[in-house]
Amino acid sequence: MSENDNLLKADGKNEVEKEVSTPKEETTPEVENKTEVTPESEAETKAETESESTKETTSEKTAEAETEVESETETESETETESETETSKNDQHVDEIEAENAEDAEDESNVERHEVEEKDYHAMSMQDLATELNRLLKHHKIQTISKQVNQIKSEFNAKFSELLDQKKEEFIEEGGNEIDFYYTNDTKKLFNQLYKDYKQSISSYYKEREQNLKQNLENRLAIIEEIKGLLSVEENMGTTYKTFKELQDKWRNAGPIPRDKYNNAWNTYHHHVERFYDFLHLNNDLRDMDFKHNYEQKLKIIEQAEELAKDDNVNRSFRELQVLHKLWKEELGPVAKEHREEIWERFSKATKTIHDKRQAYYADLDKAYEKNLEKKENIISQIQAIAEDKASSHGAWQKKIKEIEALREAFFNAGKVPLKVNEATWAKFKDAVRTFNRGKNKFYKELKKDQYENLKKKKDLIKIAEDNKDSEDFKTVTPLMKKIQADWKKIGHVPRRDSDKIWKQFKAACNHYFDRMHAERKAENQHLYDAFDKKVKLLDELKAMELSGDNKADVETLKTKIADWKAIGHVPQNKRYIDGKFYKAIDEAFDKLKMDKSKLEMVKFESKLENLASNDNDTRLLDNEQNFIRKKISEVKSEINQLENNLQFFSNVESDNPLVKDVHKNIDRHKKELDTWKAKLSKLKGMYS
Structure with a gap:
C-alpha cells in the first residue's frame, strides 16, 4: 500500500x-x-x-471547474x-x-x-x-x-x-x-x-x-x-x-x-x-x-x-x-x-x-410510532362508532360534536406514526370525521326545514296580533290575543338569526293591545283603585295603632275599623288580597286584648263573618264556614263521649284521684269549647237573614 x-x-x-x-x-x-x-x-x-x-444552477455553472x-x-x-x-x-x-x-x-x-x-x-x-x-x-x-x-x-x-x-x-x-x-x-x-x-x-x-x-x-x-x-x-x-x-x-x-x-x-x-x-x-x-x-x-x-x-x-x-x-x-x-x-x-x-x-x-x-398508530386507530374507531350512532335531538348532537372535537384533539396530540402508513391513517381519520359531519349536516338540514316552517307559523301569529292591536272590541279580541299567545308557546324553535327579531315584534303587538285594554278598564274602574288606596292607608293605621288597655273601648275601636273598612267598598279584582291582610291584622290586635278566651273567640269570629259577608253576598263562603263549624261541633261531642266512657273504668276509684280529676277537667274544657262552637253556629245562621 x-x-x-x-x-x-x-x-x-x-x-x-x-x-x-x-x-x-x-x-x-x-x-x-x-x-x-x-x-x-x-x-x-x-x-x-x-x-x-x-x-441546480450552481452545479451547472461550475461544470467546467x-x-x-x-x-x-x-x-x-x-x-x-x-x-x-x-x-x-x-x-x-x-x-x-x-x-x-x-x-x-x-x-x-x-x-x-x-x-x-x-x-x-x-x-x-x-x-x-x-x-x-x-x-x-x-x-x-x-x-x-x-x-x-x-x-x-x-x-x-x-x-x-x-x-x-x-x-x-x-x-x-x-x-x-x-x-x-x-x-x-x-x-x-x-x-x-x-x-x-x-x-x-x-x-x-x-x-x-x-x-x-x-x-x-x-x-x-x-x-x-x-x-x-x-x-x-x-x-x-x-x-x-x-x-x-x-x-x-x-x-x-x-x-x-x-x-x-x-x-x-x-x-x-x-x-x-x-x-x-x-x-x-x-x-x-x-x-x-x-x-x-x-x-x-x-x-x-x-x-x-x-x-x-x-x-x-x-x-x-x-x-x-x-x-x-x-x-x-x-x-x-x-x-x-x-x-x-x-x-x-x-x-x-x-x-x-x-x-x-x-x-x-x-x-x-x-416502536413509539407504532404505539402512536395504535392510539390513532383506536381514536378513529371511536369516531366511526359515534358517526354510526344517529342522534335525534339538538342536545344529543351537541354532545356528540363535543366528543368528536375532543377525539380530534387527541388524534393530533397522539404523535407521529410510521411514514409508510401516515397518509393512509390521515385519510382514514378524515373519512371518519367526514362521515360524522355528513350525518350532523343532514340532521341540521332537516332541523332547519322544521325551523323555517315554525318561522312561517309565528309570522302568521304576528300578523294576527298586529291586525288586532288597535281594536276597540275588547270582549271579542281579548280571547283571541290570549289564544295566539298560547299558540306561540306551542310552536317549536325558529332559526336563531330570526328568533329575537320576531319575538320582539310579536311581544310589542301584544303589549300594545293589552296596555290599551288595561288603561281603558282602569279608567272605568277608577273608583275601585281609589278604594284600594284608602284601604292601604287604613291598614297602615291599624298596624300602627296602640291599644288603650280598656278591653271594651279597644273592642269598639277595632269594630269601628272593621266598619270603616267595609264602608270603603270593593277594590279591583287583582287587589283583593288586601282584605286578607286587614283581617289578619285585626285578629292580631284582638289577640293582644286581655279578655276571656271564649268572649275573645266570639269577637274575632264576628270580625271574620264581617269579612265573609263583604264578598259580594257570596253565600258559598258562609256555607263553607257553617260546614266547618258543624264538623268541629261533631268532633268535640265525640271527644266528650269518649272521655265520659273512660270514667266508667274508674267506678271504684275515689273522686279525688288525680287521673279522675284530669278526665273531669278535660270534659269541662271540651264542653266550654262546644258552647263556643254552638254560639258561632247560631251567629252564623243569623247572617243568612
Whole structure:
C-alpha cells in the first residue's frame, strides 16, 4: 500500500457517490420523507421549487471547474486504485458522517440550522402553525429553517384541506353548486402571506449564495494549482514550506463550495498536499514537525469522540461528531505512517459507537410510532362508532360534536406514526370525521326545514296580533290575543338569526293591545283603585295603632275599623288580597286584648263573618264556614263521649284521684269549647237573614 493510499484512509476522506439511507440528525423518518399530499395553488407549487432550481444552477455553472478537478483526479488514477480498495473497507458509520458533511458543504451555517427547535407541529392548530412560522421568520436566518417551514406547511395544508372538505360538504348540503364553492379565512390568508415572504427571502438567499459558491470553488481550484506549482520551485525549502502553510490557511478560509464538488475538490487538494509532503523528504524536520502537530491534534479529536460516545443525547453527540470529522478532514493533515492505521481505527471505533446508539434511538422511535398508530386507530374507531350512532335531538348532537372535537384533539396530540402508513391513517381519520359531519349536516338540514316552517307559523301569529292591536272590541279580541299567545308557546324553535327579531315584534303587538285594554278598564274602574288606596292607608293605621288597655273601648275601636273598612267598598279584582291582610291584622290586635278566651273567640269570629259577608253576598263562603263549624261541633261531642266512657273504668276509684280529676277537667274544657262552637253556629245562621 502506498503512502498516498494510507493518507487517504487515515484522513477518512473518501468520495461518497450516493446519499446514505440513515435519517439525518434531528430528523424523524416521518419528517425526512415526503409529506402529506394536500391541495396547493399553482403559485405555491412554483415557489416551492425555486430554491431547488437555484441549487441546480450552481452545479451547472461550475461544470467546467468540475471537469478540471475530475481530469486532475484521473491523472492520478493509478495512485488512487489501491486507495479506492481501502475506501471500500470503511463501514457505513463513516460513510454516514461523510455524506452529512458533504451535504453541509454549501452552507457553513448548517450547524446553526441543527439548533433550530423543532416542535410537535402535528398537534398545533392552524392559528398556532401560522404563529410559529412567523416566529421562525423573525428570529432565525432564512437558510436555517427550511425543514421546519416544510413541516409546518405540510401540517397547515392538511388541516386546512380537512376544513375545506367540511365547508364544501356543508355548502352542497345547503343547496349550493359545487363549481361555485369557494372558502378561505383570515388564518389561511395570513399563512399564505408568511409563506410567500419565506419563498421570496429564500430565493434571494440562494441567488446570492450561488455567486459565492462559484467564486469560492474557483478560489480553491486556484489554491490547488499553487500547491502543485510548489513542487517545481527551486528555492530555499523553508521559504517553500512557509508558502505552503500560507496556502493551507487560504484553503481553510476559502468558504463553502457546491456540495457536488465537495469530495472531488477535497480529495484533489489532499492528493497534492500529500505529494508536497513527499517532496519534503529533502527536509524531514519540517515534515516531521507537521506530522507531530497533526498527530497531537488528532489524538485530541479522538478523545473528544470517545467522550461523545458516552453521551446519551444521540442527536447532540452526532452533531458534534460531524464537527470532529470535519476538523479531521479539513483542518489537519496526515500523520507519520506508523500511526495512521492506529489512530484511524480508534477514531472509527468511537464513531461506530455513536452511530450504533443513534440507530438504536431510531429503532426505539419506530416502536413509539407504532404505539402512536395504535392510539390513532383506536381514536378513529371511536369516531366511526359515534358517526354510526344517529342522534335525534339538538342536545344529543351537541354532545356528540363535543366528543368528536375532543377525539380530534387527541388524534393530533397522539404523535407521529410510521411514514409508510401516515397518509393512509390521515385519510382514514378524515373519512371518519367526514362521515360524522355528513350525518350532523343532514340532521341540521332537516332541523332547519322544521325551523323555517315554525318561522312561517309565528309570522302568521304576528300578523294576527298586529291586525288586532288597535281594536276597540275588547270582549271579542281579548280571547283571541290570549289564544295566539298560547299558540306561540306551542310552536317549536325558529332559526336563531330570526328568533329575537320576531319575538320582539310579536311581544310589542301584544303589549300594545293589552296596555290599551288595561288603561281603558282602569279608567272605568277608577273608583275601585281609589278604594284600594284608602284601604292601604287604613291598614297602615291599624298596624300602627296602640291599644288603650280598656278591653271594651279597644273592642269598639277595632269594630269601628272593621266598619270603616267595609264602608270603603270593593277594590279591583287583582287587589283583593288586601282584605286578607286587614283581617289578619285585626285578629292580631284582638289577640293582644286581655279578655276571656271564649268572649275573645266570639269577637274575632264576628270580625271574620264581617269579612265573609263583604264578598259580594257570596253565600258559598258562609256555607263553607257553617260546614266547618258543624264538623268541629261533631268532633268535640265525640271527644266528650269518649272521655265520659273512660270514667266508667274508674267506678271504684275515689273522686279525688288525680287521673279522675284530669278526665273531669278535660270534659269541662271540651264542653266550654262546644258552647263556643254552638254560639258561632247560631251567629252564623243569623247572617243568612
